[in-house]
Amino acid sequence: MSAPRRVLVVGATGHLGSAIARALARRGDQVVLTARDAERLEALAHELAHLTIPHPPPPRMISADLRAPEGPAHLADAVLATGGLDDLVLAGGPFPRTPLNALSREALLDALTVHTVAPLLLANALAEQLTLSNGAIVALSDAGVTRPYPNHLAYLAAKGALEAGLRALATELAPRVRVNALALGIVTDPESGHDPARATRLAARTPMGRFGTPEEVAHATLALLDATWTTGEVWGVGR
Structure with a gap:
């Protein structure tokens, strides 16, 4: 078994970030949790501290808003x-709906700030430390970057820019730091309401015939964190 790692999960209170944090904690890693909502961070940290594994490393919490300059x-x-x-795991950011007739400079800049600018600036600020630890960066992206769907132009443009930035960062930080992303298909969100009939139609169009789960995203994230001969890649998951 490899030695425990210290992993920062950005967007830790979201349904994907929290699943990733749980998976990391269960395998014995120390998780540093960050998100904007301090109360939800505290609840997640309490949950991780009481997992039924021997002597789980205590999680750390940092409330932060990456949208600020x-x-x-x-x-x-x-x-x-x-x-x-x-x-470093970059799992933060909303999923804004931007129909073409509502597209604006503000919508584009907001999406780019959250999904491109902030993650790349954070990765750059932590690059020296990650180099010392032979670390890895994994970011969550979207399969829609290469197979676009309607009404999310700003979000998909920002994720596409993130993927390009991560590939460039992988070149800059090699060979000591690995930088990769997961391009996710549709993942079930247990906290969101949905139209069952529409969900069934969408799932039927996917190769697997169903949506993914947050736990499956966590499994893929850990696999990419551990992929020691992989950098500058975007793995498609659930397309």
Whole structure:
């Protein structure tokens, strides 16, 4: 068994981020949780601290808003102040609906700030520490970057820019830091309402005939964190 790692999960209170945090904690890694909602962070940290595994490393919490101009730098400073870092998981950001007739400069800039600018600035701010630990960066992207769907132009443009930035970052940080992404198909969100008939139609169009689960995304994330001969790649999952 490999030695435990110290992993920062950005967007830890979302349905994907929390599943990734649980999977990391269950295998014995120390998880540093960050999100905007301090109450939800505290609840997740309490849950992870009481997992039924021998002596789970205590999770750390950092409430942060990466949309602020200094947000990524402040978060990086806070993470390093808690004792360093081995790996980074970028799982944050909303899924805004932007019909073409509602597209605006503001909508594009908002999506780019959350899904491209903030993640790349944070990764850059942590690059020196990740280099020291031979670390890995894994970001969640979207299969819609290469197979677009309607009404999400700003979001998909931002995710496409993120993938390009991560590939460039992989070149800059090789060979000490691996940088990769997961391009996700549709994943079930247990907290969102949905139209069962529409969900059935969409699922039938996928190769697997169903939506993915947050736990399956977590499994793929851990696999990519552990893929020691892989960098600059975007793995398609559930397309």
